Amino acid sequence: MADVTLRKVVKRYDEVEAVRGIDLDIADHEFVVLVGPSGCGKSTTLRMIAGLEDISDGDIMIGGDVVNDVPPKDRDIAMVFQNYALYPHMTVAENMSFGLRLKRYPKAEIKSRVDEAARMLDIVELVDRKPKQLSGGQRQRVAMGRAIVRNPKVFLFDEPLSNLDAKLRVQMRIEIKKVHQKVRTTTVYVTHDQVEAMTLADRVVVMNHGRIEQIGTPNELYHKPATKFVASFIGSPAMNFIPCRLEELAGKLHVRLTDRIAFPLPPARAARYQRIPRDDKLLLGLRPEHIAEARPHPAPGVETFDTVLDVTEPMGMETLIYFTLEGAQVCGRVNPNAGAQDGAPLRLAVDLNNMHLLNEVTGVVL
Amino acid sequence: MSTLTVDKAGPTRKVKYGSMSRDRAWALRWSYFFLILFAIFSLVPPLYMLITSLKSSAEISAATNPWWVFHPTLSNYIELLTSNQFLRFFWNSAMVAIIVVTITMLISVPAAFALARMKFWGSATLATGVFLTYLIPDSLLFIPLFKMLVMVGDWTGIQLINRWYVLLFIYPTLTVPFCTWIMIGYFASIPKELDEAAIIDGASWFQTLTRIFIPVALPGIIAATIFAFTVSWAQFLYPLVFTTSTDQLVLPVGIITTLIKGDVFNWGQIMTGALLGAAPPLIIYAFLMDYYIAGLTAGATKG
Structure with a gap:
């Protein structure tokens, strides 16, 4: 068990900076998810923590020790890969115990650890099988078992559920959460799926273009x-962005969307946005449920x-509606009994x- | 109404399927034609050898129907298999082949692993270079190689020319580059995550090679082994050049130097010797063929 710290970590491939100076503190026992679109540097960051990629600049610390030049095997970490990376010629038990056997643990200890992990992951009856005899979900469990038996300081997950079908993914997500509740090992988890990030993480790190956009x-x-x-990345359907500007109408601050539509701001919001110049180009951010x-x-x-x-998209428990405001497509969520129909008028x-106001140019939430 | 629809749909469908199956039938006919042609080309010579090996010298020189044995005899086989000289050739060939295969594998498997996985400066160029070496024909190499070994003999006093074991130094120049090239391909097809998982599990490069790569790439290693064996077993030019005394000869050279005396060709025994010489590679192929096809990597990753 250990905390993980990244200090101004940079990864350069020739001229391209894949990771541009990341600072991140991960506490002991914490489950942190790195999320972002492909090419945002999340996997590279994880691989640098694992030691599979050299870091070009900065420091990585595991348990307080700088591990920049420590080879992966001495970092006391375990990693679960997207494609499982099980050794095809070994049985499940051999796969799980490979690391311990290399470190020459006593046989009895290896057996008890493998048994315990197999019980925890519900794969006891599979331990004598070869990977090719397992389903995708089972292989993923074995890959997790291989990480658990090592009892490492840190678990690293690199998109572990991407190869599973949607239903299995939900199930394995719960399994991963359960395992973390039991073993409490510090975990860094990489995914491009914001739902996975939201459901699993204690804290989520949103990355984009090699930088951290937000941690929370x-x-x-x-x-x-x-x-x-x-x-826009977190939440599904995504947040709506409607071009707007602020306007003073009858002494009250309004947000004007179109010539026709201008809403008075609630007092708390009005106070917050009072100082924004009235001619700034802004975006009104509204989640569909609002x-x-x-x-x-x-x-x-x-x-x-x-x-x-x-x-309109009837989803059963709700109906998603789409309409256009100032050229922007807007999504809302209405009650299925609200009478929403394709092409029909509706009072919304x-x-x-719960609104957000963003600067259209900088993209910063004000 | 419905009958009409069926009638209409019926013929159209038939024509469609008909044309498909006609295409297929023609493709099959052509494949069979060429397969049979190929089979005849490759099977007639060994058949001719077998027929001739079962004839006595008298029957061969009598110029009867070459495709029929009128008085079958095993005398050629008995003579060769009881001749110390022929057994000596066999023994030399076997020693050379087995040791060369061992040397080749000991060099090319680690070399291929290093070139495929341990990215170091110039590794890509080196990998191409290894393959280019293989493209130089042995008929170009044998003269400089001969000079080199003579010079080594002059400097060190260790006489290598005209010893069967000189071939242990020569053959790997043919087998190592090709086997390394095959193995690079096999190792490259193993998912990168597999060695990363092993490294994180605490394996050294050497342990990754011996405990993960070699077992997983076994079909490739066996394919390379078969190749190295076939090359060492069948090589003709090098032993012809580098060995001359009858007790140092390997099978292919031994057969023609001892069974052709001046202008007298002992055809029966030549054919028998060649057939017996072809037996070991045949047996090895028969047993290890499955490994060519076996996909051991199945299940390693998504699959």
């Missing part, structure tokens, strides 16, 4: 994104307007208590 708990990222990238059908007695901060829907309500 899943709730912080969802409710208080720092940038447009984070706001655009719903209008009700007879709207709460304070909830404003209504009329629109014509382009498309926006909850401005």
Whole structure:
């Protein structure tokens, strides 16, 4: 068990900077997920922690020791790969015990550790099988078992669920969470799937173009994104961005979307946005769940307007609606009984208590 | 109405399938034609050898039907298999082949591993270089190689020319480059994550090679072994040049130097010797063929 610290870590491939100076503190027992689109440097960062990639600049510390030049085998880490990377000629038990056998652990100890991990992962009856006799989910369990038996300081997961089908992915996600609750090993987990990131992580690190965009708990990222990238990356369907500007109307601060539509800001928001220049190009960020059908007695901060829907998507428990505002496609979530239909007009309500205002040029959430 | 639809759909479909199966039938006919042609080309010579090996010298020189044995006899086989000289050739060939295969594998497997996985400065160029070496024909190499070994003999006093074991130094120049090249291909097909997993598990490069790569690439190693064996067993030019005394000869050279006396060709025994000489590679192929096809890597990754 150990904490992991990255200090101004840089990875350069010839002229290209894949990772551009990352600072990250991961506490002991913590489950941290690195998430971002492909090519954002998340896997490279993980591989640098593992020691599979040299770092071009900066320091990586595991348990307080700088490990920049420590080979992977001496870092006391275990890694689970996307394609499992099981040794095809060894049985499940041999796969799991390979590391311990190399370190010449006593046979009895190896057996008890393998048995314990196999029980924890529910693969006891598979220990004598070869990898090719296993399903994808089973292989992934074995790969996790191989990491667990080593009892390392840090677990590293590199997109471990990407090769599984959607249903199995949900199941394995829960398994991974359960395992972490049991062994409490510090974990760094890389994924491009924001749902995986949100559901698994104690803290999520959102990366883009080799930099960290934001670090926070899943709730912080969802409710208080720092940038447009984070706001759009986290959450599904994604947050809506509608071009807008601020305007003073009858002494009250309004956000104007179109010539027709301008909403008065709730007092708390108005105070927060008071100092923004009125001619700045802004984006109104609204999550789909904050655009719903209008009700007879709207709460304070909830404003209504009329629109014509382009498309509706009935999901069962809710209906997703799509319409256009100022050229931007906007998604909302309405009650399935609200009468939303393709091409039909509907009166909608926006909850401005949960709005975000972004600078259109810098993408910073104001 | 429905009958009409069926009638309409029926013929159209038939034509479609018909044309498909006609294409297929023609493709099959052509494949069989060429396969049979190929089989005739490759099987007739050994058949002719077998027929001739079962004839006595008298019957061969009598110029009867060459495709039929009228008085079958095993005398050629008995004579050769009881001749110390022929057994000596066999023994020399076997020693050379087995030791050369061992040397080749000991060099080319680690070399291929290093070239395929341990990215070092110039490794890609070196890998290509290894293959280019193989492209130089032995008919170009034998003269400088001969000079070199004579010079080594002059300087050190160690006489290598006209000793069967000189071939142990010569043959690897043919087998090592090619086997290394085959193994580079096999090792490169092993997913990178497999050695990364081994390295994280605490394996050294050498342990990764012996405990992961060699077992996983076994089909490739066996293919390379068969190749090295075939080359060493069948090589003709080098032993012809480097060995002359009858007790130092290997099988291919031994057969023609001892069974052709002046202008007298002992055809029966030549054919018998050649057939017996072809037996070991045949047997090895028969037993190890499956490994060519076996896909041991299945299950290593997603698959």
